[in-house]
Structures are given as structure tokens and as C-alpha cells.
Amino acid sequence: MTAATEMPPLTVVLAAPRGFCAGVDRAVQIVERLLASRSAPVYVRHEIVHNRFVVEGLEAKGAVFVEELDEVPDGAAVVFSAHGVPKSVPAEAKRRGLAAVDATCPLVSKVHMEAARRAAEGCQIILIGHAGHPEVVGTMGQVPPESLLLVETAADAEAVAPATPDALAYVTQTTLSVDETREIIAILKRRFPAIAGPKREDICFATTNRQAAVKAIAGSCDAVWVIGAPNSSNSRRLVEVAALAGCPDARLIQGPEEIDWASLGGVSRLGITAGASAPEVLVEAVLAALAARRTLAVEEARHATETLAFKLPIQVRNL
Incomplete structure (x- = not known):
């Protein structure tokens, strides 16, 4: 292996917050x-x-x-x-x-309760989300099938035909692209002015913070790596956000074993973040792999500080 000191130095910009929500x-x-x-x-x-x-x-x-x-x-x-x-x-x-x-x-449970409440009020519900994702399946399972319509894209929002346009509400998956969802909601409000939405947006604060953090660094980085799983919705959205924010090479990796070393040939500034279901130990493992080949200068770009912790269920709180 080539010694780290023989390779050009690499600046790594760690987006924060990142990782576990x-x-x-x-x-x-x-x-x-x-x-x-x-x-x-x-x-x-x-x-x-x-x-x-x-x-x-x-x-x-x-x-x-x-x-x-x-x-x-x-x-x-x-x-x-x-x-x-x-x-x-x-x-x-x-x-x-x-x-x-x-x-x-608990933020997913909030969406469940919102959907159930709106259905009980006689509204038809538009769920903005990705078909087949477990969170979407769970939310759809809170109300009778005829009470809910799934919208995935802006084109879907333009085409959706609710049975009760004057008694209509929307909820969203918690891990969507903030910008894309905002566009879809704007279309729905234009088409159905009476549509009701949640008092507070359904996309969770952790998703919003991680997308804003990676957007802030993407334009100044030669490449951005999102550490996360291919079936993680929030991780895939981070890749999309980085690309749309101007990063020429945004990609998803699960850990150091998936590093494409050839792709780093012309990279002097690398952004790294992690999806909400990826532990910090994977970030550390990627940094260690990089340090074995390159001289690193690591800096953190913090967008927000998260201090919220959710209570454990009563069955396990005192175990």
C-alpha cells in the first residue's frame, strides 16, 4: 500500500449533524x-x-x-x-x-395519529411518500384503504383525483427530500385550496437538519460520500440533495469496504455525512481507511445541534 505521506493531502469536511437520529x-x-x-x-x-x-x-x-x-x-x-x-x-x-x-x-406515530384523525373527520388523505417503504406501509395501515391516496412525485400531484376534493388532507413520510416535498405540497395547495395539512410539517427535524448540513458543504466539495444503506430512504435523499446542491460526485457507501479508491484521484476536498440509521462508528471506520492512504485534514461543518432524546416505552424504561 502507498504510504499516506506519498499521496496528496485530503481535506475531509464532516457534515453535522449526521448519523443516528x-x-x-x-x-x-x-x-x-x-x-x-x-x-x-x-x-x-x-x-x-x-x-x-x-x-x-x-x-x-x-x-x-x-x-x-x-x-x-x-x-x-x-x-x-x-x-x-x-x-x-x-x-x-x-x-x-x-x-x-x-x-x-414518535415522529412517525405523529403521522399515524394525524392520518387517523383526518379519516375520522371524513377527509380523504393524500400521503406523500414512496410506495413500498415500511413507513408508508405502516401509515397506510392506519386508515381504511378508500380513505388514502399515495402521491410520490410532482407529476402524481398534478394527476391525483380525490373523491372528496373539498374534504381533503395530506400527510407525508418523515424521510423525504425537503425541497421535493415542498414542491409537491405547493401543487396540491394550488389544485385543492381547501386541503388541510399538519400544524407542524411531517418531515422530521433530523431529516431536515441532515439535508441542510450536506447542502451547505456540497458546492465546495469535489465529492460527497453519504454513509448509509441502499434501502435507507433518508440516506438516498442525502445523495440527491448533495448532487442538486452542486457536488459533481455524490455517492452512497455502506462502509470502508465500498470505497472506490480510483474515484479519489482528483479529489482534494471530500464531504462526508451519514444517514440517520448509520452509526458514527462507520464514519470513524471510513476516516481510518482514508488516513491509511492520505494525509487528512478533518474539519466539521455544523449546521445544527440536536439534543432531543425520546423516552423509552414503559415496558423497557426500567430494565
Whole structure:
């Protein structure tokens, strides 16, 4: 390997905030506390968060990840992922006597309650989000199917045809592109002036902060790396935001093993951030890999400081 001192120096700009958000941190803590307090396995429905490094770490401690509840033995403990679940899932867990713990992010639960309230008022609901994403599946499962329409793009917003345009509301997935969602909402408000929205936007503060932080550094960097998983919505949005903000080479990597060293040939200023489900240890591992090949000057560009922490569910608070 070429010695670090023989390569051109590299300035690394760390976007802040980055990495774990309050909802992800809470969900991981829930599983870890249950694992520490029980001798029997703890089952988790779907990935607790969208990051294989996190999932594999919990598996090594004894967590068992399943796709559906029929894979969970009667009487076992099961955790619902941070993305939220349809109402039918906790109902089935209760019917079977499972010891269920809901790790849904409180900000996702807020969207669920908003959708249910608007449906109870007789509104048809437009959900802005990505089809098939677990969070969207969970939100759709809070209301009768006829009460909800899914809109993914600005083109969808121009074409959507609600049955009750004068009794209409919208909610959004929490991990969307802030700018793209703003455009979609503007179209809906133009087409349906009476449409009701949440008092506070549904895109969570962590998503907003991470996008603003990477947008602030993207134009001054030769490349931006977003550390996160391919199935992580918020991580993919960060790549898009960096590209739209002027970075000529924005890409997603899961960790140091995915570094394309050839792509760094002409890079003197590299921006790095991490999706909300990527732990800081992965950022540190990428920095260590870079330091083995390049002389690094690391600086942090902080957009905001996050201090919020969500309370753990009562079932695990004192474990």
C-alpha cells in the first residue's frame, strides 16, 4: 500500500449533524435493553432500522429478525421497527399473546395519529411518500384503504383525483427530500385550496437538519460520500440533495469496504455525512481507511445541534 505521506493531502469536511437520529437511537436501545434482560430470544419484525451493520450487531447479541409475526413463537417478545406498522400488526400480536414492544419513532406515530384523525373527520388523505417503504406501509395501515391516496412525485400531484376534493388532507413520510416535498405540497395547495395539512410539517427535524448540513458543504466539495444503506430512504435523499446542491460526485457507501479508491484521484476536498440509521462508528471506520492512504485534514461543518432524546416505552424504561 502507498504510504499516506506519498499521496496528496485530503481535506475531509464532516457534515453535522449526521448519523443516528433520536428515533433510531431509541429503537436500538429498546432492542438492546430487552436482550440484556431476557434469556429467551427477542424477535424483531423487519429491520429495526435500515442498516445491516446495526442489524448484524443486534443479531450477534441474540436478536432474531423476521418478516412477519407468523415466524414468532407464541408468548415470545417481539419488537416493531422504528418505521411503524399497520394497525393490524399489534392487533395480531395481542391476539396471540406476544409480548410486543413498539419501537416506532414518535415522529412517525405523529403521522399515524394525524392520518387517523383526518379519516375520522371524513377527509380523504393524500400521503406523500414512496410506495413500498415500511413507513408508508405502516401509515397506510392506519386508515381504511378508500380513505388514502399515495402521491410520490410532482407529476402524481398534478394527476391525483380525490373523491372528496373539498374534504381533503395530506400527510407525508418523515424521510423525504425537503425541497421535493415542498414542491409537491405547493401543487396540491394550488389544485385543492381547501386541503388541510399538519400544524407542524411531517418531515422530521433530523431529516431536515441532515439535508441542510450536506447542502451547505456540497458546492465546495469535489465529492460527497453519504454513509448509509441502499434501502435507507433518508440516506438516498442525502445523495440527491448533495448532487442538486452542486457536488459533481455524490455517492452512497455502506462502509470502508465500498470505497472506490480510483474515484479519489482528483479529489482534494471530500464531504462526508451519514444517514440517520448509520452509526458514527462507520464514519470513524471510513476516516481510518482514508488516513491509511492520505494525509487528512478533518474539519466539521455544523449546521445544527440536536439534543432531543425520546423516552423509552414503559415496558423497557426500567430494565
